[in-house]
Amino acid sequence: MNELEPEHLKSAGLKSTLPRLKVLDLFKNGQARHMSAEDVYQLLRDSGDNVGLATVYRVLTQFEQAGLLVRHNFEGGKSVFELNEGTHHDHIVCMQCGHVEEFYDSAIESRQKKIAAELGFEIHDHTLQIYGDCTKTKCPHRR
């Protein structure tokens, strides 16, 4: 098991508690990059930790506000989170298997800045998702 990093919590003004370290570890060392609150809850439960669902929601929101995680609202009605590694990117989501790929396109980014400026907006944030199928015939990430 890799080392947990309570200093990240400290610097965010958050006490270094057990549930918070567990959640952070899941995102840093777990296998899934994008997880919903329920996903996190189930994974912690499966590994024998007695965490409450409410705590998971609280911690995810705090981590989002602290800039440790980024929240996405993909279709399907539940928020998914991923580690904030400082590099902005957009997402393309497979509607067959739920697989998520990330991409970054500087041309799209700069067009957005230009458009916002033209319309008199100051950008806070933006979100671009493409929904589709992994391939035309067979989804390689089917679960």
Place this chain on the structure above:
Amino acid sequence: MNELEPEHLKSAGLKSTLPRLKVLDLFKNGQARHMSAEDVYQLLRDSGDNVGLATVYRVLTQFEQAGLLVRHNFEGGKSVFELNEGTHHDHIVCMQCGHVEEFYDSAIESRQKKIAAELGFEIHDHTLQIYGDCTKTKCPHRR
């Protein structure tokens, strides 16, 4: 009052009922272009119509499936709908007042197609929203 257009419902395989005509009229002749289910419900109630919220949700979903309306999932947890006029566009949403502007950028569109192809995806749909403030100092659309 402008004329309602039951033939749109007919061609979509939907009976031309009173609640459906009322909802369609709101989108065609109402003042707000983007409305949530609750918005539609309240507006119909305010104009004296005895519609049920469940019916509003049903009708909006049917209209979406029939291609009469487009559904958007902006931040805030509720779906908003707008008339489908055939022209795809993306949205920039003011986080102060909720005002929505539409835009279309062919450069962004073509980059998306290219990216999806490179990643082996067949695009079903995509959604791009920019969140920001109307202006730096004072929001002209504040309500």
Place this chain on the structure above:
DNA sequence: GTCGCAAACGATAATCATTCTCATTTGCAT
């Protein structure tokens, strides 16, 4: 090291948007 206390926790109730159920009403073809 332990004491104290505010912060954080877990369980569960509450909330919010949305969907489902079902008895009643209504378009529409006969």
Place this chain on the structure above:
DNA sequence: ATGCAAATGAGAATGATTATCGTTTGCGAC
């Protein structure tokens, strides 16, 4: 006009998320 399946309205049910509250815990002061 009549019949009946489709549509409606009221309210219950659901799923995700948030608030409440009594208990536990991290951590600084002693």
